[in-house]
Amino acid sequence: MSNFYVGVDVGGTTVKIGIFSHVGELLEKWEIPTRTENDGEFILPDIVNSIEAKREERGGNILGIGMGIPGPMTEDGVVLKCTNFGWGVFNVRNTMADMTGVGKVKVGNDANVAALGEVWKGGGRGHDSIVMVTLGTGVGGGIIQNGKVMTGSQGAAGEIGHIKVEFNNPAQCGCGCKGCLETYASATGIVRMAKENLPDKSKLADLEEITAKEVFDQAKAGDQYAMSVVDRFARYLGIALSNIAHVVDPEAFVIGGGVSAAGPIITDLVSKYYNEYAMYALKDKEFHLAELGNDAGIYGAVRMVLF
Amino acid sequence: MSNFYVGVDVGGTTVKIGIFSHVGELLEKWEIPTRTENDGEFILPDIVNSIEAKREERGGNILGIGMGIPGPMTEDGVVLKCTNFGWGVFNVRNTMADMTGVGKVKVGNDANVAALGEVWKGGGRGHDSIVMVTLGTGVGGGIIQNGKVMTGSQGAAGEIGHIKVEFNNPAQCGCGCKGCLETYASATGIVRMAKENLPDKSKLADLEEITAKEVFDQAKAGDQYAMSVVDRFARYLGIALSNIAHVVDPEAFVIGGGVSAAGPIITDLVSKYYNEYAMYALKDKEFHLAELGNDAGIYGAVRMVLF
Numbered sequence: 001m002s003n004f005y006v007g008v009d010v011g012g013t014t015v016k017i018g019i020f021s022h023v024g025e026l027l028e029k030w031e032i033p034t035r036t037e038n039d040g041e042f043i044l045p046d047i048v049n050s051i052e053a054k055r056e057e058r059g060g061n062i063l064g065i066g067m068g069i070p071g072p073m074t075e076d077g078v079v080l081k082c083t084n085f086g087w088g089v090f091n092v093r094n095t096m097a098d099m100t101g102v103g104k105v106k107v108g109n110d111a112n113v114a115a116l117g118e119v120w121k122g123g124g125r126g127h128d129s130i131v132m133v134t135l136g137t138g139v140g141g142g143i144i145q146n147g148k149v150m151t152g153s154q155g156a157a158g159e160i161g162h163i164k165v166e167f168n169n170p171a172q173c174g175c176g177c178k179g180c181l182e183t184y185a186s187a188t189g190i191v192r193m194a195k196e197n198l199p200d201k202s203k204l205a206d207l208e209e210i211t212a213k214e215v216f217d218q219a220k221a222g223d224q225y226a227m228s229v230v231d232r233f234a235r236y237l238g239i240a241l242s243n244i245a246h247v248v249d250p251e252a253f254v255i256g257g258g259v260s261a262a263g264p265i266i267t268d269l270v271s272k273y274y275n276e277y278a279m280y281a282l283k284d285k286e287f288h289l290a291e292l293g294n295d296a297g298i299y300g301a302v303r304m305v306l307f
Numbered sequence: 308m309s310n311f312y313v314g315v316d317v318g319g320t321t322v323k324i325g326i327f328s329h330v331g332e333l334l335e336k337w338e339i340p341t342r343t344e345n346d347g348e349f350i351l352p353d354i355v356n357s358i359e360a361k362r363e364e365r366g367g368n369i370l371g372i373g374m375g376i377p378g379p380m381t382e383d384g385v386v387l388k389c390t391n392f393g394w395g396v397f398n399v400r401n402t403m404a405d406m407t408g409v410g411k412v413k414v415g416n417d418a419n420v421a422a423l424g425e426v427w428k429g430g431g432r433g434h435d436s437i438v439m440v441t442l443g444t445g446v447g448g449g450i451i452q453n454g455k456v457m458t459g460s461q462g463a464a465g466e467i468g469h470i471k472v473e474f475n476n477p478a479q480c481g482c483g484c485k486g487c488l489e490t491y492a493s494a495t496g497i498v499r500m501a502k503e504n505l506p507d508k509s510k511l512a513d514l515e516e517i518t519a520k521e522v523f524d525q526a527k528a529g530d531q532y533a534m535s536v537v538d539r540f541a542r543y544l545g546i547a548l549s550n551i552a553h554v555v556d557p558e559a560f561v562i563g564g565g566v567s568a569a570g571p572i573i574t575d576l577v578s579k580y581y582n583e584y585a586m587y588a589l590k591d592k593e594f595h596l597a598e599l600g601n602d603a604g605i606y607g608a609v610r611m612v613l614f
Contacts (some may be wrong), residue, residue: 072588080588081588128460129459129460143554143555145452145457150452150555151556152436152555152556152557153435153436153556153557153558154556154588154589155556155588156552156553156556156586156588156589157554157555157556158553158554159553159556159586159588159589160553160554162553162585162586163550163553163554164546164549164550164584166474167473167474167475167546168474168475175586175587176586176587177583177584177585177586180586239471239474242471243470243471243550243554244554245463246463246465246466246467246469246470247450247464247465247467247470247550247551247554247555248450248457248459248464248554248555249458249459249460249461249462249463249464249466250459250460251460276484277471277484278469278484279463279466279469279482279483279484279487280482280483281379281387281388281461281462281463281466282461282463282466
């Protein structure tokens, strides 16, 4: 019946919640659905009810709540836009503090919070300053400098999926621009590239549906065309990470998200291209795969209110 | 006979030195030559002697010394490489503190320090977080976040001249890479672009020597070819600043260096291209011209030890 901390990772379909000890041990975790109807008005109450039920079950008090949200957030905890949920602009931190009576509440952007989790307990362990890139349906990023999340003046720091990496016949991005990293390095982008000039002799041509995983699997199995797609992916990501390094000069890069399940082939190739594009003072950074998977968010969230 | 602070900007040919009051007023400034012979061993003694002579003349005590150096610097004041001076790796801060007996000494990279000067008393006034780009013979950068210089893990944060902005037949950069911003947005790069396909009908073709200033002057006077060169310059710079914004999300950009003397034509065009390449959350940042000129370095240097 001891006191505890809570880490919350609010995703588009589920909310992940973790209970942590005062030294940051994960004691218990569970998920609830994210109810996005009615402009997302149930999301915070659902979270508060779920945490409160757990508190009654466990006993003890909640010492702090950290939370990651998929939208630009200011350092004060104001969400600036969250199209997934239909949320307007409001102070999530203060709202959560009022609803729970817990004084220590911090809220951050989900990609930034996941980066904090990885630098604390995952692939970025032992580093103070990392750049984390999350390769999923889209491409997200989180930048940690001196152990802290970089938020930016309007909560849009680390939006690295929209760095431009191609100007010659660039692909259209959902953001309205062209040539964004996301259109080449996300799972969606990899599949699009694979379909572009797919030759009959590639094993990928025999598949009913091409996935990013299949592209990597066939590349590892020796399919030359699949390898050329992986190579394009790695070159674009290497360019983007090199450009980022010229801005913030991190100690290491951590690559996560569903696509990163392909393993060391990614860090090997991306670091090769990174070094090709980085100036001498920035070459030979460390490249790590993320290690916490779906738990990075709850770890990073609770880290904001721990210690 | 009151006490004072000293700001020092160590350049490749001259050292600029300023005396400041405790509220940051510039009281007096002068220059001495930078003696780079014998692997730069005279540089620091020359500075110390010059400051000491001024102290005897003015009376009072030196309360702090801030210094900008043209090389990557750690936050502890260790210079990592300074090819201009032939300096190896050593702690400049501790050396200066020992030689002067002044306890409060801080040393930073010159471009970062100039950015700090501009955010304090120049074009970035009123902002906490800016990106400053210096367009001279090369392209330098300085990033200020929450009022502080971003150094990076190895002193190479803000090396934005080497962000890659062209992949299609990219120009060779002095750093060994190709397609760096510096090869398009520096004075040297503008002149190179102007010479590339120079048509006889352009006014630039009549000049004995093309300079970046001439390119801007002829563009303003209506020369179409000169305007096309300025447009290329602005597009490359807009791309780079947009990429930087996706990493650090500053409040504003400040553009300085010799090329920026061309005036508002630069901020007008660069902000236009910036908005074309920036995602929605990052559009419409402020663009300012630097205001302190050659004094940015001494202002920024002293700012590090003031307050």
